[in-house]
Amino acid sequence: MNGARLSRATLVAGALAFVVASSGAAAATVHTVTIDGFAFKPASIVVKEGDSVEWRNTDPVPHTVTAKDAGLDSGEIAANGHYRFTAKKKGRFAYICTLHPIMKGELVVE
Amino acid sequence: MKQVPLVLAAALFVAASVANAQSGGPNDAQIAAIVVTANQVDIDAGKLAESKGKHKDVRAFGKMMVTDHTGVNKSAKELVAKLHVKPEDNPTAESLKKGGQENVAHLKTLKGDAFDKAYIEHEVAYHQQVIDAMDKTLIPSAQNAELKALLVKVRPAFVAHLDHAKHVQSELGM
Numbered sequence: 285m286n287g288a289r290l291s292r293a294t295l296v297a298g299a300l301a302f303v304v305a306s307s308g309a310a311a312a313t314v315h316t317v318t319i320d321g322f323a324f325k326p327a328s329i330v331v332k333e334g335d336s337v338e339w340r341n342t343d344p345v346p347h348t349v350t351a352k353d354a355g356l357d358s359g360e361i362a363a364n365g366h367y368r369f370t371a372k373k374k375g376r377f378a379y380i381c382t383l384h385p386i387m388k389g390e391l392v393v394e
Numbered sequence: 395m396k397q398v399p400l401v402l403a404a405a406l407f408v409a410a411s412v413a414n415a416q417s418g419g420p421n422d423a424q425i426a427a428i429v430v431t432a433n434q435v436d437i438d439a440g441k442l443a444e445s446k447g448k449h450k451d452v453r454a455f456g457k458m459m460v461t462d463h464t465g466v467n468k469s470a471k472e473l474v475a476k477l478h479v480k481p482e483d484n485p486t487a488e489s490l491k492k493g494g495q496e497n498v499a500h501l502k503t504l505k506g507d508a509f510d511k512a513y514i515e516h517e518v519a520y521h522q523q524v525i526d527a528m529d530k531t532l533i534p535s536a537q538n539a540e541l542k543a544l545l546v547k548v549r550p551a552f553v554a555h556l557d558h559a560k561h562v563q564s565e566l567g568m
Contacts, residue, residue, distance in 0.1 A: 343551075383458060386554045
């Protein structure tokens with residue numbers, strides 16, 4: 285192996301390691317809840333304060349994610365749309381879809 | 395007042411009979427036509443309730459029926475196009491259509507509380523019977539896995555609507 289090739293390989297490896305390290309450091313924790321078949325999956329989710337939760341609506345109809353006491357109100361999330369919320373308030377919050385109140389979920393912020 | 399649900403019951407009874415007569419149930423093309431018609435029927439009644447309902451809960455329910463069943467129909471139509479299935483007319487779809495037209499015609503003759511009562515009562519009966527038809531005939535008969543999956547996925551919509559309709563019914567003391 286000649287020196288030039290070795291140093292290039294080292295550089296590439298170094299760059300890759302840097303990218304992995306920085307993306308690891310920058311990544312905020314984003315939790316995902318899938319809305320599927322008129323249900324929140326998982327129905328209950330526990331997150332840390334400052335984490336984000338993304339609800340992904342896979343149903344062909346609009347839904348909402350609403351817990352007024354948590355400051356959470358997505359408005360209508362269109363079919364195949366999503367909504368992201370950053371949890372800033374600790375507590376245990378029951379949320380519903382206001383369009384279909386039969387749909388219930390729970391968000392626990394620690 | 396009980397006449398409309400009876401027509402519907404007859405239509406869905408035909409669905410069950412078709413299933414029995416053919417031993418394999420309706421085919422996928424027939425199921426596609428039944429699903430699209432079942433949604434369309436409820437969209438038409440919902441549009442009427444949106445404009446004619448006396449109580450705001452009834453108008454809101456009608457609006458939700460239009461939105462949700464339009465959404466379900468859109469995904470059903472996209473799937474059948476993708477699968478190259480051409481919805482095939484059949485006695486069940488025809489009866490559903492006829493029952494829907496009769497329901498709308500009947501509702502048009504009513505006003506105020508009488509309209510709200512008749513509309514919601516029909517919605518409760520309709521959704522219950524569509525759920526029964528899905529469970530007993532449509533889902534078990536669907537051959538294509540994606541069509542079956544779509545039926546399973548949208549079934550909870552009918553359950554949520556049934557629950558909501560019953561809630562409106564009790565709230566309005568009907």
